[in-house]
Amino acid sequence: MRTRVLYDVAHMLGTTRRTTALKLGGVGVGVGLLPSVSFLCGVSCQGFASAAALNGGAAPVVAPVVVERAPQQCRSNAPSLWGGLGRAPFVERYSFAFTHVRESSSSSTVDAYKVGESTNIKWHEGSVSREARxxxxxxxxxxxxxxxxxxSGKSTVAYTLEHALHGMGKKVYVMDGDNIRHGLNSNLGFSAVDREENIRRIGEVAKLFADMGVITLVSFISPYRNDRDLARSRMARDTDFVEVFMKIPIEICETRDPKGLYKAARAGKLKGFTGIDDPYEEPLNAEIVVEAKKEASDELEAPEAMASTILDYLSTKGYLSA
Ligand SMILES: Nc1ncnc2c1ncn2[C@@H]1O[C@H](COP(=O)(O)OS(=O)(=O)O)[C@@H](OP(=O)(O)O)[C@H]1O
Ligand SMILES: Nc1ncnc2c1ncn2[C@@H]1O[C@H](COP(=O)(O)OP(=O)(O)O)[C@@H](O)[C@H]1O
Structure with a gap:
């Protein structure tokens, strides 16, 4: 049997990654490979995507691509081509909607597909919707x-906010980097590759919690912009991911140094410490930026005041009602 399948790959971020989230009727069906994505970057900002690796490579997909926002740094009006898996730093966000024909169950074929390294899998739809939850x-x-x-106060503010939300009768949970590294991610260190996997895993777990209907507070250094953006792109809804940038100067963090890690890093006893000899890439468009001091004030903000700002955001944006 041949089935037409519509994948709505909404808001895929322009990254150098090979993978992108695929959605079927608004629901994530996993990650697909886009081995060849090309853009005609010009006035129309349209192009074509092909995803031959979908369905185990059996069913090539060719589909129109619509660039949502014009590439910011596209300097020339003359069409220029980005192809293959190279960098596309000028592409901010674009969305795909494409169809392909999938061969499915008959006595000789299997109605399943491949996602990443997983073969012969299939998305199962439950009868309880997220909205119902x-x-x-x-x-x-x-x-x-x-x-x-x-x-910078990530854990302190996250747990303060959790306490406040719990007091209001909300279902809320904090996932803290230190804690998750005691279990799920205890096999990961602090190399760039391990940090990437750390963030990928917790992004996926957080996505499940959001799908459950929980207000999920993720408190990880998450130093790489690309990794945070990938976590964002994996969410089911645009509004699911709220980035909270703890924009606290390193001098303040270093003065606090509750675990003595900055001291050890400065003394050369701890290598690859974020902010000292390992990078931290600041968010460019965080929904919430928490700063040490309020504007035009010398007073440092207390964690409670910071949590209260975030609570106001959640309330104003409608997260505290269904
Ligand atoms: N090399 C190095 N760099 C940064 N941090 C280090 C390092 N080694 C250990 N720690 C401790 O690990 C905590 C950060 O873990 P995360 O999982 O949040 O890190 S990351 O997101 O993967 O970068 C971090 O906790 P917080 O201080 O709460 O941020 C540190 O206590
Ligand atoms: N707004 C704040 N004002 C003053 N001290 C703070 C504030 N937020 C956190 N701290 C203190 O700073 C230290 C580090 O906070 P923590 O939440 O552990 O940071 P992170 O999770 O980002 O490593 C702790 O000793 C905490 O009490």
Whole structure:
């Protein structure tokens, strides 16, 4: 049997990654490979995507691509081509909607597909919708992604906010980098590759929590912009991911140094420490930026005031009702 399948790859971020989230009727069906994506970058900003590796490479997909926002740094009006898997730093966001014909069950074929390294798998739809879960909880699931240097106050503010939301009867949970590294991610260190996998895994877990309807607070240094953006792109809804940048100067973090890690790093006893001899890439468009001091004030903000700002955001944006 031949089935026409519509993949809505909404808001895929322009990254150098090979993988992108695929959605079927608004629901994630996993990650697909886009081995050849090319853009005609010019006035129309349209192009074509092909995803031959979908369905185990059996069913090539060719589809129109619409660039949502014109590439910011596209300097020439003359069409220029980005092809293959190279960098496309000028592409901010674009969306795909494409169809392909899938061969499915008959006595000789298998109605399943390949995602990443997983073969012969299939998405199962439940009968309880996310909306129904959210209705029963009186809130909207989401992921508040706290990012910032060690000592910037991610955990303190996240747990303060959790306490406040719990007191209001909301379903809320904090996933903290230190804690998750005690279990799920205990096999990961602090190399760039391990940090990437750390963020990928917790992004996926957070996505499940959001789907459950939980207000999920993720508190990880998450130093790489690309990794945070990938986590964002994996969410089911645009509004699911709220990036909270703890924009606290390193001098303050270093003064706090509750674990003595900055001291050890400065003394050369701890290598690859974020902010000292390892990078931290600041968010460019975080939904919430938390700063040490309020504008025109010399007073440092208390964690409670910071949590209260985030609570206001959640309330104003409608996350605290279904
Ligand atoms: N090399 C190095 N760099 C940064 N941080 C280090 C390092 N080694 C250990 N730690 C401790 O690990 C905590 C950060 O873990 P994360 O999982 O949040 O890190 S990351 O997102 O993968 O970068 C971090 O916790 P926080 O201080 O709460 O941020 C540190 O206590
Ligand atoms: N807004 C704040 N004002 C003053 N001290 C803070 C504030 N936020 C956090 N701290 C203190 O800074 C230290 C580091 O905070 P923590 O939440 O552990 O940071 P992170 O999780 O980013 O490493 C802790 O000792 C905490 O009490």
């Amino acid at each position: 959210e209705q029963s909880m009186g809130q909207k699931g989401c992921v508040l992604w706290f990012t910032g240097l060690s000592g």
